[in-house]
Amino acid sequence: MSAQIELSNIDKHYGAFHALKNVSLSIEKGSFVALVGPSGCGKSTLLRSIAGLESITSGTLKIAGQTMNGVPPRKRDVAMVFQSYALYPHMTVEENLTYSLRLHGVGKPEAKAKAAEVAATTGLSALLHRYPRELSGGQRQRVAMGRAIIRNPKAFLFDEPLSNLDAALRVHMRKEIRALHDRLGATSVYVTHDQIEAMTMADHVVVMRDGVIEQQGSPLELYDRPVSKFVAGFIGSPAMNFVPGVIGPDGMTVALEIAQSLSLPLAKRQEPGRKVLVGLRPEHLVIGEPEQATLRLPVAVVESTGSMTFVTTSTEPEMTVVETRRTLVRPGDTIGVSIAPNQVHLFDPATEKAI
Amino acid sequence: MARIFNSMRDGIGFDLILVGAAMVFLLALAGLPLVYNILMSFQQVDMFTLGELFRPLAGFTNYVAVVNAPEFWLVTRNTLIFVFASMAGQFVLGFSLALFFAQKFPGAATIRGLFLVSWVMPGLVVGAIWSWILAGDFGVLNTILKAMGIIEAPIFWKSDPNFSIWAVVIANIWLGLAFNMLLLSVGLAAIPRDLYEAAELDGANAFQRFWTITLPMMRSTIGAVLSLGLIGTLQQFDLFPALTEGGPANTSNVAGYWAWQMSFKLYDFAKGATISVMMFVLVLIASVVYVRSTRHEVRG
Numbered sequence: 345m346s347a348q349i350e351l352s353n354i355d356k357h358y359g360a361f362h363a364l365k366n367v368s369l370s371i372e373k374g375s376f377v378a379l380v381g382p383s384g385c386g387k388s389t390l391l392r393s394i395a396g397l398e399s400i401t402s403g404t405l406k407i408a409g410q411t412m413n414g415v416p417p418r419k420r421d422v423a424m425v426f427q428s429y430a431l432y433p434h435m436t437v438e439e440n441l442t443y444s445l446r447l448h449g450v451g452k453p454e455a456k457a458k459a460a461e462v463a464a465t466t467g468l469s470a471l472l473h474r475y476p477r478e479l480s481g482g483q484r485q486r487v488a489m490g491r492a493i494i495r496n497p498k499a500f501l502f503d504e505p506l507s508n509l510d511a512a513l514r515v516h517m518r519k520e521i522r523a524l525h526d527r528l529g530a531t532s533v534y535v536t537h538d539q540i541e542a543m544t545m546a547d548h549v550v551v552m553r554d555g556v557i558e559q560q561g562s563p564l565e566l567y568d569r570p571v572s573k574f575v576a577g578f579i580g581s582p583a584m585n586f587v588p589g590v591i592g593p594d595g596m597t598v599a600l601e602i603a604q605s606l607s608l609p610l611a612k613r614q615e616p617g618r619k620v621l622v623g624l625r626p627e628h629l630v631i632g633e634p635e636q637a638t639l640r641l642p643v644a645v646v647e648s649t650g651s652m653t654f655v656t657t658s659t660e661p662e663m664t665v666v667e668t669r670r671t672l673v674r675p676g677d678t679i680g681v682s683i684a685p686n687q688v689h690l691f692d693p694a695t696e697k698a699i
Numbered sequence: 700m701a702r703i704f705n706s707m708r709d710g711i712g713f714d715l716i717l718v719g720a721a722m723v724f725l726l727a728l729a730g731l732p733l734v735y736n737i738l739m740s741f742q743q744v745d746m747f748t749l750g751e752l753f754r755p756l757a758g759f760t761n762y763v764a765v766v767n768a769p770e771f772w773l774v775t776r777n778t779l780i781f782v783f784a785s786m787a788g789q790f791v792l793g794f795s796l797a798l799f800f801a802q803k804f805p806g807a808a809t810i811r812g813l814f815l816v817s818w819v820m821p822g823l824v825v826g827a828i829w830s831w832i833l834a835g836d837f838g839v840l841n842t843i844l845k846a847m848g849i850i851e852a853p854i855f856w857k858s859d860p861n862f863s864i865w866a867v868v869i870a871n872i873w874l875g876l877a878f879n880m881l882l883l884s885v886g887l888a889a890i891p892r893d894l895y896e897a898a899e900l901d902g903a904n905a906f907q908r909f910w911t912i913t914l915p916m917m918r919s920t921i922g923a924v925l926s927l928g929l930i931g932t933l934q935q936f937d938l939f940p941a942l943t944e945g946g947p948a949n950t951s952n953v954a955g956y957w958a959w960q961m962s963f964k965l966y967d968f969a970k971g972a973t974i975s976v977m978m979f980v981l982v983l984i985a986s987v988v989y990v991r992s993t994r995h996e997v998r999g
Contacts, residue, residue, distance in 0.1 A: 397896050418902040430897035434915040443911070444901035491901070 347406075348373040348531040349394060349499055354403035356389055356555075363389045365555040367403070371499075371548075376525050376532045378546035380539055381578070386555040391501050391535045396420050408498050423492035424501040427508065429484045431476040437463070437487050438472040444495050458494055465524070466490040482513050489521070493528065500525070502534040506541065518545055539579050543567070551575050573696040576623050576689055582654065585629075585663040588693065589622040591615060598622055598688065602659040606638050611685040620699060623689035626666040629681045631655070631673065637680025641665070646673055655679065733979070739972040746966070761973040768970075770949045770957070777864050778953040781871070781935075786928045788872035793879025793924075798909075800880070801887045811884065818877040826941020829870035833857055833942070863943050863951035870938050875931060879924055886920030887913070922992025929985040933978055954978050 349371040356364035364386050371377050379387040392398040394405065396417035405412045412420055432440050441462055442455040450458070463469045466486045476484055485505060492500055505521070506514045522545045525532050536542055542549045543563040550560040551574075559571045563579075570576035576584045589598045591614045597607035598614070600622060608622070634640050644658035655665040655673055665681060673679055690699040740761055742754040765771060800811040817825070832839045835855030844850045856866040890913065898908045914921075936955055939945055945952030945960065952960075954974055962971025 395896075395900060397899070417896075417899045418904065420900075422900065424897070424900050426893050426897060428891070428893055430891065430893040432894060432897075432912065434918075443898070443903075447902045447907060447911075491897075495901075 347371060348375075348408055349533065350404075350406040351390075351394075352404045352406075354390070354393065354405065355401045356386075356393060356398065357401045363555050364393070364400070367555070367557055369550060369557065369560070371531060371533060373531055374529050375547045376522065376534065376545060377548045377550060378534045378536060378542035379550050379552060380536055380542040381552035381558075383537060384554075385552040387535045387537075387550075387552050388503060389555075390552070391424075391503055391533060394499070394533060395422055395424050395501050421495075421497050422499045422501055423495050423497040424503065425485075425488045425492050425505045427504040429476075429488040429505075429508075431484055431487055431491075433476050436473050436475055437468055437479070437490075440476070440487055441468075441472075441490050441494050443491070462490045462494045465493065465527075481509050482517065485509060485517060489524070493524070496528075498531065500530050500532040502532065502536075504536055505534075506536075507538075514541075521545065540581060543579065549579075551578060569698070570623075570689065571698050573621060573623065573691045573698075576691070576698075580625055580627075582626050582664050582666065584689070585624045585626060585661075586691075587622045587624065587659075587661060587663065589620050591618045591620060593617070598690070600639070602641075602661075602663075606640070608638055608683060608688055609685045610688060610690075614690065614699065619693055621691040621693045621696070623691060624663070624683055625687065625689075626654075626664040628683050628687040629663075629665040630683065631665060631667050631671060632680050632682055634678055634680035637682045639681040639683075640678055641681055643673055643675050643677045643679055646671075646675055736972045736979075737976055739969060740976045742969060744967075744969040744972075749968070757969065761969045762977075765970055765973045765977075770952065773949050774952050774954060774957050777949075777951060778933075778955075780864050781868055781953045782929060782932045784865075784868045785871045785875065785932045785935075786925065788868065789875040789879045789928055790921075790925065792872065793876050794883050796876070796880045797883035797887055800884060811880070814877045814880060816877070817873055818875075818881075820874075822874060822935070822937025823941050825870060825874050826938045829866070829873070829938075830857070830942050833866050833869070835859075857943050858947055860947055860950040863947060864953075867938050867942050867951055867953075870942060871932065871935055874935075874938070875928065878931075879928065882924045882927075883917070883920060886917045889920075890916045919992050923989055926985045926989030926992065930982050930989075933982055933985075 347370040349369075351367055351369040354364050354367040355362070367386075367390060369377075369390075379390060381387050389398055393400050394407070396412065396415060400413065407420060407422065432443065435443065438456070438459050441459040442450075445455040445458060459472065460469070463472055466489055468483070468486055468490060471479065471483060471487075476487065479487065485508075488505065502521070506517050509517060518541060521534075524530075534542070534545060543566075546563060548560065549563050549566055551558045551566065553574055559566060559575045566575060566579045570579060573586065577586070587600045587602055589600045589608075591598050591610075592607055593616050595613045595616045596610050598610055598620060599607045614620070629639075631637075641657040641659060641663065643655055644662065645654075645656040647654040647656075651668065653667045653671050653673070655667060655671075657663045657665070665679070667673075691697065692699055741757055741759075742748075743757045744754060748754040796811075796814070800807050831837075833856040835841065835853050835858065838853075838856070840856070841850070841853040845853070854862055856862045894912055894916070895908055898912050903911060933955060935953075936959065939951070939953070939956040943951040945956050949957075955978065958971045958974035958978070960971075961967045961974060
């Protein structure tokens, strides 16, 4: 497989603000890559740099092997789906779809046939003669998608395309976009601040923070082996619990600095007496009998959604435990909790990097 | 009494009072003079009947007399030149400036604001300034044109029958430029930035973006600017007394100024009223276009 989009040592300055810091990223042909991170992390700037809507200060950007630094967006052959959809309000759906074809001198009958074909794939066939203002949010989103598909570009760029939709539609469109990507064999770069979108849709997730790529890898790699506290806390829902602790004298256990705790066994030997930050995913904590469990935790709040129960403890800092079985735990109870040794994450309290 | 007071406070009567005040104002200061003007155009008005409301009816004789006046076609031609050349100049230059100042460069907003100077200046002052600029013997414009080698002999802009109407057109373009630029700037600013980005990614170059995004998105603004420009140009009066007084030999006379001359220099009020009624019909058409274009605004 060859890299469809190749970024090497990209830097971007806005005046004194350093938006992208030495970003290198290789996007394989046919892959679906998600750029994820909190707002202001540079993910949108990176996407817009690929599109050519922002210029890069230094570094090399290649699309399909060609260096694209300084090439205007219209000559990059990439399509973008905007958060606002950016549909042309004075054009019908059909005119919106065929706009790029008409600009490239495609004849009217051919453009119309192509629009009909794309409308069929995106479920817009009945709406071709409507104006964007007459469409619902989901329909507008489809038009924006269709406008990108019709050109058969080298890459699709998505800038938070689902954030203006309601929750149910968002889940639905998530699957549709991914299915479309697979059907077209396209190369997609998808920017989102929603880690669930990134995890469910992408083959490769890039977590960004303050203009730097914090970690990249497959969704499960990021989930299983986060390199830092930031990635560990960002990926996974509900978020990972972080509790300060100290490695035991034998190096094979860690004692948590919270009330009524016992030591947790570790999978790998650590430096005895070292202060660490222990990361425990709520869904990895298993509630059992207090006598046989490794941790005993007082319960503050119990929230049940039917399929799952969220238990929040009254420890400092508080911890969340997710239980999928029915449980009779009530606030005020003390629960026993166990966790497998290989599911305990350790971070350095100073650098916040994984140990 | 308390009930009336309460209903006013509840807003039931108060809104009627607000609407009523506006209606009284409109009727007294615009409606009645208009009706009186139309009435007068169908009457015989002379020094002896000046103070009366009901004068001997004249039917269409005033209209026939105006159309048959020797200067009628000259004034019509001048009015058309004045209106269309002014509007075209104001619009094209105003749009160009609006596009220019829509680019991001340091001081763009400030310099655009300074352009309003021409708009806040009284027409008579603008006329006086342009009267000096256009002067045949010592004017700046002739000096510049001569220095650039475009003309050899000075042009007597205000007294040459071939140029006199253009002298007023030039001054009027300058006067209305800022207003056009400002309205068009507002229209440009209202077009979402991401439409241009989407068009750019779709493969549109700068000219195609202007043609397929800017112009259609500006339709209602352009309609409003053109109709307001038509009304403003037909109303223009101040520049004429300051520059040419309609001369020489009516070669720069337009309908509005001619109507004023008829009424207040020749005291032929009936003909003055007749010319104004003819102009009113034109302005009415422009107003309808204006109201319709603002009603059909398309955004988002």
